[in-house]
Amino acid sequence: xxxxxxxxxxxxxxxxxxxxxxxxxxxxxxxxxxxxxxxxxxxxxxxxxxxxxxxxxxxxxxxxxxxxxxxxxxxxxxxxxxxxxxxxxxxxxxxxxxxxxxxxxxxxxxxxxxxxxxxxxxxxxxxxxxxxxxxxxxxxxxxxxxxxxxxxxxxxxxxxxxxxxxxxxxxxxxxxxxxxxxxxxxxxxxxxxxxxxxxxxxxxxxxxxxxxxxxxxxxxxxxxxxxxxxxxxxxxxxxxxxxxxxxxxxxxxxxxxxxxxxxxxxxxxxxxxxxxxxxxxxxxxxxxxxxxxxxxxxxxxxxxxxxxxxxxxxxxxxxxxxxxxxxxxxxxxxxxxxxxxxxxxxxxxxxxxxxxxxxxxxxxxxxxxxxxxxxxxxxxxxxxxxxxxxxxxxxxxxxxxxxxxxxxxxxxxxxxxxxxxxxxxxxxxxxxxxxxxxxxxxxxxxxxxxxxxxxxxxxxxxxxxxxxxxxxxxxxxxxxxxxxxxxx
Amino acid sequence: xxxxxxxxxxxxxxxxxxxxxxxxxxxxxxxxxxxxxxxxxxxxxxxxxxxxxxxxxxxxxxxxxxxxxxxxxxxxxxxxxxxxxxxxxxxxxxxxxxxxxxxxxxxxxxxxxxxxxxxxxxxxxxxxxxxxxxxxxxxxxxxxxxxxxxxxxxxxxxxxxxxxxxxxxxxxxxxxxxxxxxxxxxxxxxxxxxxxxxxxxxxxxxxxxxxxxxxxxxxxxxxxxxxxxxxxxxxxxxxxxxxxxxxxxxxxxxxxxxxxxxxxxxxxxxxxxxxxxxxxxxxxxxxxxxxxxxxxxxxxxxxxxxxxxxxxxxxxxxxxxxxxxxxxxxxxxxxxxxxxxxxxxxxxxxx
Numbered sequence: 001x002x003x004x005x006x007x008x009x010x011x012x013x014x015x016x017x018x019x020x021x022x023x024x025x026x027x028x029x030x031x032x033x034x035x036x037x038x039x040x041x042x043x044x045x046x047x048x049x050x051x052x053x054x055x056x057x058x059x060x061x062x063x064x065x066x067x068x069x070x071x072x073x074x075x076x077x078x079x080x081x082x083x084x085x086x087x088x089x090x091x092x093x094x095x096x097x098x099x100x101x102x103x104x105x106x107x108x109x110x111x112x113x114x115x116x117x118x119x120x121x122x123x124x125x126x127x128x129x130x131x132x133x134x135x136x137x138x139x140x141x142x143x144x145x146x147x148x149x150x151x152x153x154x155x156x157x158x159x160x161x162x163x164x165x166x167x168x169x170x171x172x173x174x175x176x177x178x179x180x181x182x183x184x185x186x187x188x189x190x191x192x193x194x195x196x197x198x199x200x201x202x203x204x205x206x207x208x209x210x211x212x213x214x215x216x217x218x219x220x221x222x223x224x225x226x227x228x229x230x231x232x233x234x235x236x237x238x239x240x241x242x243x244x245x246x247x248x249x250x251x252x253x254x255x256x257x258x259x260x261x262x263x264x265x266x267x268x269x270x271x272x273x274x275x276x277x278x279x280x281x282x283x284x285x286x287x288x289x290x291x292x293x294x295x296x297x298x299x300x301x302x303x304x305x306x307x308x309x310x311x312x313x314x315x316x317x318x319x320x321x322x323x324x325x326x327x328x329x330x331x332x333x334x335x336x337x338x339x340x341x342x343x344x345x346x347x348x349x350x351x352x353x354x355x356x357x358x359x360x361x362x363x364x365x366x367x368x369x370x371x372x373x374x375x376x377x378x379x380x381x382x383x384x385x386x387x388x389x390x391x392x393x394x395x396x397x398x399x400x401x402x403x404x405x406x407x408x409x410x411x412x413x414x415x416x417x418x419x420x421x422x423x424x425x426x427x428x429x430x431x432x433x434x435x436x437x438x439x440x441x442x443x444x445x446x447x448x449x450x451x452x453x454x455x456x457x458x459x460x461x462x463x464x465x466x467x468x469x470x471x472x473x474x475x476x477x478x479x480x481x482x483x484x485x486x487x488x
Numbered sequence: 489x490x491x492x493x494x495x496x497x498x499x500x501x502x503x504x505x506x507x508x509x510x511x512x513x514x515x516x517x518x519x520x521x522x523x524x525x526x527x528x529x530x531x532x533x534x535x536x537x538x539x540x541x542x543x544x545x546x547x548x549x550x551x552x553x554x555x556x557x558x559x560x561x562x563x564x565x566x567x568x569x570x571x572x573x574x575x576x577x578x579x580x581x582x583x584x585x586x587x588x589x590x591x592x593x594x595x596x597x598x599x600x601x602x603x604x605x606x607x608x609x610x611x612x613x614x615x616x617x618x619x620x621x622x623x624x625x626x627x628x629x630x631x632x633x634x635x636x637x638x639x640x641x642x643x644x645x646x647x648x649x650x651x652x653x654x655x656x657x658x659x660x661x662x663x664x665x666x667x668x669x670x671x672x673x674x675x676x677x678x679x680x681x682x683x684x685x686x687x688x689x690x691x692x693x694x695x696x697x698x699x700x701x702x703x704x705x706x707x708x709x710x711x712x713x714x715x716x717x718x719x720x721x722x723x724x725x726x727x728x729x730x731x732x733x734x735x736x737x738x739x740x741x742x743x744x745x746x747x748x749x750x751x752x753x754x755x756x757x758x759x760x761x762x763x764x765x766x767x768x769x770x771x772x773x774x775x776x777x778x779x780x781x782x783x784x785x786x787x788x789x790x791x792x793x794x795x796x797x798x799x800x801x802x803x804x805x806x807x808x809x810x811x812x813x814x815x816x817x818x819x820x821x822x823x824x825x826x827x828x829x830x831x832x833x834x835x836x837x838x839x
Contacts, residue, residue, distance in 0.1 A: 107679045108753045131683060152629050159626065165633070166604050179813040187749035187792030188596065188770045192810055192818055193645070194603055197636035201629050218685045241544035247567050247657035287685055290708040346625040348545055378626040379545075418627035426630075433630055437617045444824030445632050448817050461631070 004089055005067050010047050013067070014091075017059035022097075024048040033092050036077040036084040037139070041424055045072075045086035052097045054172070054180065054210045061208065062178030064091055070454050071176065073208045075115060075147030078139040080342075081423025083151065083203045083459055090457075093208060095146050101125050102211070108186075109216040110169050115146025115209045119153075122214060131216040134161035137419070138327065146209045152201030154419040156252045159377035160285075165200040167215045173199060173207035176450040181207065198445070203421055203460040206449040220285035223251065224295055225319045228302045229276035229309040233257055234353040236278035239305035240376045241349060243282065246301055248294055252283035253377035254326050257356065260333065260371035260384070261325075267332035270325035273309050280307075280376065281322050329373045330384065337369070337386035341398050344426075345409030346380045346418035358408055359383055366401040368394075380418035381409070407432055422460045430462045439464060492535045493618070493649060499530055500647060500830075501616030509833045512643040514553060515580030518589045520798055525834050532584050535649060540624065543568060547607060547624050549652040552584025559583055563655055571599040571656040575732050584648045590640025593732035594690035594701070597682070597752070597767040603639035605654045611638060611646030614826025624652045637821075643832040645825040659689065659703035663713060664724025667698045671756045671763070674698040678768045679753050686712045690728055693765040694738060701728055731766060738764050741775035744800030746783050748772045751791030759786055773797075 005013070007025055014023050024030050025047045035042045051057045064071050070090030077084055086092045098114035101122070105111070106129040111122055119140040123132040136155035137143055143153070149171060154163045161167070170184030184196035199206055230236040236255055243250065256264065258277045265272040272279055280302070284294040295312065302310055313319035325332070333340055347355050356372060363370045369386040383405055387398040406416050406429050416422075416429040430439065442461045446453065503510050509526035513519075514533060535553040543566040550559055556576055563569055573593030574586040587609070592601040608622030622628060622635035638648055669677065674693040681688045681700065689703035700716070701724060702709045713720070721727070730736035739745065748757065752769035759782075764773040770792075776783065780796065787794035810818065822829070 105753070106683060107676070108751060109679075109683050129683065152633075154627055162600070162604065163627070165636070166600060175813065181811065181813050181817075183814075185749075185792060186751035187787075188752075188767060189590075189601065189640070189749055191793050191795075192814065193641055193821060194590075194636050194639055195814070195817065197603055197633050197639075201633055205632075216683075218683050221685050244546060245544040245566075247660070249656065287687075287708050287711060289711045290687075290705055293705045293707050346623075346627050348542070348547070348625060350542055350545060375627070380627045413623070414625050415623050415628040415630050417630050418625070419629060421629050422631070430630060435619075438619050438621065438631070441613070441619060441621075441634065441824065442632050445634065445637075445821065448820035448824055451820075 005069065007046055010067075010069065010091065013063055014047070014049060014060060017056055017063075018049060018051065022050045022052065022056070024050070030092070033074065033077070033086060033094065036074070036079045036082060038080050038082040038085075038423065038425055041082045041085050043086045043088055045092035046089050048092045048094060050094050050097050054174070057093070057174050057208055057210055058178045058180060060091065060093065061174055061176055065177050065452070065454060068452065068454065070457050071208075072456050073146075073150075073204045075144035075150070076118070076142050078143040079147060079151060079421060079423065080344075081417070081421040081425040083421050083423035083456070085424050085459075087457065095144065095208070098146070098210065104129070106131065110213050111216055112211065112213045113145055115149070115212055116144050119143050119145055119148055126216050127219070130219055132219050133214050134167055134217050135164050145212050145214065149200055149209055149212055150202065150204045151421045154378070154380070156254060156375065159253065160249050160251050161217065165197055168196060168200060169213040169215055171196060171199060171209055171213070172211035173209050175207050176452065176455045180210075184213075186213075201421075203423065204456040205446050205460055206455070208455070220251070222288050222291045223283060223285040223319060224291050225252070225281055225283045225313045225322045226295065226298055226302065227272070227311045227313075227322045228280045228282065228307040229273040230278045230280070230306065231276065231308050232306070233278040233356055235306040236280055237349070237352040239280060239302055239307065240352075242301045242305050243298055244349075244377075246297065248297060250282050250294075250298070250377060251285040252281065253375075254281045255279070255374040255376040256326060256329060257372040259369070260329055260373050263332040263336055263371060264325035264329050267335060268324045268328045270321050272325055276308070281326055283319075326373070329371075333371050333384045333386065338388045338390065339386075339395075341385040341387065341402050343383045343385070343402055343405050344380070344417050344420040345406055345414055346378070347409050347412050347414035349376065349379045351412040351414075352376075352381075355381070355408060355412060359405060362401055362404055366397050368398060368401055375418070378418070379414065403429075424459055427460065427462045436464055490535070496530065496532070496535065496647065496649065497612055497616050497618055500612050500614070503528065503830045504614060504616055504828055507828050507830065509830050512588070512647055512832050514582035514585040514588075515555065515578065517576060517578035517581040518585050518591075526832070530647060532582065532647070532649075538562065539650060546626065546655050547652055548655055549624055549650065550583050551650050552582060552587075552648045554583050556581040556583055556586055564658065567658050568655045569658045570605065570653065571595055572602050572605055573732055574602060575734065577733065583651060587639055587648050587651050588641065588643045594692070594728045594766060597691070597770060598689050599656070603636045606635050606639055606651065607654055608652040609635045609638050609648055610650035611648055613646045614828060614831050618649075619646070622652065626654055642835040644822060644835045645831070647831065661706040661709045662689070662701060662703045662724065663709055664699055664701045664721050664727060665713065665716060665718035666721045667718045668696055669693070669698045670696065671765070675753065675755065675765065675769045682752070682768050686716065691766065691768050692727070692731060695762065699727065736764075738762055738773070738775070742799070743775040743777055744796055745773065745775050745798040747795045747797045748774065748783065748787040748790070749792040749795070750787055754790035754792075757786045757790060759783070
């Protein structure tokens with residue numbers, strides 16, 4: 001085997017295809033790329049490239065493939081699981097110069113865009129046609145559509161409108177060998193295996209996206225929200241089940257427990273009822289007739305489920321106010337404590353009361369406070385454990401507690417990650433959820449696209465012998481890479 | 489472990505050991521679709537039962553041999569449905585066949601396809617191993633999406649033994665409207681509706697008649713009827729069922745039946761013969777003796793692909809020519825899941 005090329009050998013080789021401003025290697029230049037939204041993990045990249053064209057992406061990948069150099073693709077760097085963490089001796093490929101919206105087809109309701117385009121920029125660009133792009137991850141003002149595809153991002157409206165995978169038409173991607181492939185097509189299905197679904201959520205392990213065609217939906221004419229308070233979290237859980245069982249698919253259905261509610265209220269003053277043990281935010285959207293009908297039915301169900309207070313948003317400002325506290329829940333909790341740990345499990349909704357009871361019991365056992373925010377519609381639970389890293393042993397205790405919560409999620413039939421991805425952060429928990437034969441199958445799938453294992457190595461799928469330690473999102477002193485972004 | 493599952497695994501293991509190809513069979517209702525050539529049959533019909541169903545979770549988990557009709561009846565009791573309206577093509581259809589064939593019905597353009605509702609699968613791979621992917625929850629990004637990869641793979645990547653699906657409420661109210669309209673105008677109209685907040689749940693055009701089904705809360709459907717105009721027709725439910733099951737007269741043909749999946753806005757394809765258009769313009773059926781090359785080209789020019797669906801010369805492969813790089817990825821995936829090529833040989837065809 002030949003020796004790994006040195007940094008100067010790599011940059012010299014890359015300069016055959018890239019202009020000087022598209023290759024960075026000085027420590028001060030590559031520093032901004034050392035981490036993504038999960039700042040607990042940092043690694044200076046060896047070399048950073050900023051290609052502008054598909055041909056440049058192909059040339060870089062072909063060279064790295066031949067030279068055996070690992071490559072990590074990066075969008076906006078807002079991911080929460082360390083999926084874009086650089087490789088110490090690899091090339092970090094930033095797609096930030098792929099910024100163009102290439103085509104909007106209002107009649108077919110599609111937009112063809114480059115991967116560096118921001119999620120929200122798509123909805124803004126198509127708004128004049130009465131259309132929007134539905135998946136709305138909380139970082140949507142900053143996160144890129146390429147990153148969304150890589151992570152199969154969700155949002156607060158995904159129970160009704162689906163995840164990224166449900167809102168894609170086709171993608172173009174370059175394999176590690178530098179070959180251009182197109183997955184999906186302009187029809188509603190493509191011949192052969194569903195590689196578009198496989199590529200979605202593959203965390204940058206199968207290919208580098210260069211073009212994405214998304215599906216657009218008509219903007220709902222109206223949206224209205226209900227804020228409901230409960231004196232018992234179990235009643236709130238039953239209210240959620242009753243709404244769904246009645247045949248309503250709300251546009252949004254979010255829950256916060258008492259501690260999270262009080263933290264959010266202290267932070268954004270959304271007028272949340274402070275005595276509540278749980279609050280629900282239920283949103284309805286559609287035509288005015290649909291919304292009127294659905295709101296009346298939801299109100300009746302919430303009342304019969306034991307809500308102690310129910311408020312309807314009277315206008316758009318009030319609807320946004322209902323949401324403000326929920327969307328600021330993470331930073332609000334961050335104000336209560338020097339550090340917090342965010343967990344991203346999903347559970348069957350019916351187990352919510354039992355899971356929360358166990359989480360509270362363990363909170364006492366570990367001597368650590370916890371707040372819970374919950375995408376109640378789709379079962380995605382975000383417990384936030386409060387701790388102080390400066391106190392000896394507290395971080396280790398937090399890790400142990402968090403690990404128990406994730407195991408609990410798997411135990412009740414759920415998953416270790418609902419929307420943040422595995423990345424480097426939850427790679428060990430993959431071994432809790434999957435058996436060795438399944439993990440070997442994942443490696444075989446990876447090898448079908450990238451036999452040499454050079455694309456984003458060490459992420460998402462653990463090697464079989466590393467199933468040991470546990471790790472999760474660790475936020476120190478409330479400092480994430482993008483503290484201004486809502487995290488929910 | 490369930491004794492039937494154990495027996496299925498043993499059969500696949502033996503087949504792997506002796507490199508004997510297997511023809512995977514559920515209810516046999518979609519056998520016309522898969523021309524698998526294999527001496528030995530792997531029979532899934534005995535592996536039945538609902539593993540888990542809690543209506544308020546919107547998730548059902550069933551064993552692959554469970555009859556589709558039974559699952560739909562169970563869901564209907566709770567006011568729920570498989571929103572992609574899978575065709576049965578006969579009373580024996582099983583859930584495993586629904587997933588393996590990947591076929592969706594009239595609601596596909598508005599609600600999504602089979603793969604959009606698949607949350608998790610349990611399979612036996614070509615080595616006879618019992619594997620689970622995905623899960624029973626709506627939001628789950630752990631591991632590659634192997635579950636959706638199984639949809640439409642016709643059993644070539646694994647014997648599907650169990651599947652978890654997202655289900656949706658049955659709309660409270662349906663109405664079918666009809667307009668007299670020529671093909672080109674009808675295609676534009678269907679696409680325009682897609683960009684407006686109308687509760688359109690299915691569309692069709694045939695022989696100068698455009699039809700749309702509206703579904704949802706009664707007040708919303710009535711308001712949309714008022715805005716859309718058209719004539720309400722009484723036999724709407726029967727019409728959509730006849731498209732779903734391909735029992736409508738236009739499907740009864742001695743000629744080869746072709747399916748052309750195209751970009752929804754593609755103008756009329758200019759092929760002689762009767763065309764039936766569904767899915768807002770994205771799915772077009774033609775019973776035709778046209779040369780396959782001509783149909784493939786027409787579909788490609790319209791942004792999609794053509795497939796011989798029924799009849800005709802079975803030697804015509806299911807897949808058109810894939811890009812060589814994609815072909816290589818397909819072969820590697822097939823090899824990863826089924827190294828000896830024993831599962832439903834013949835798919836995915838020549839590429």
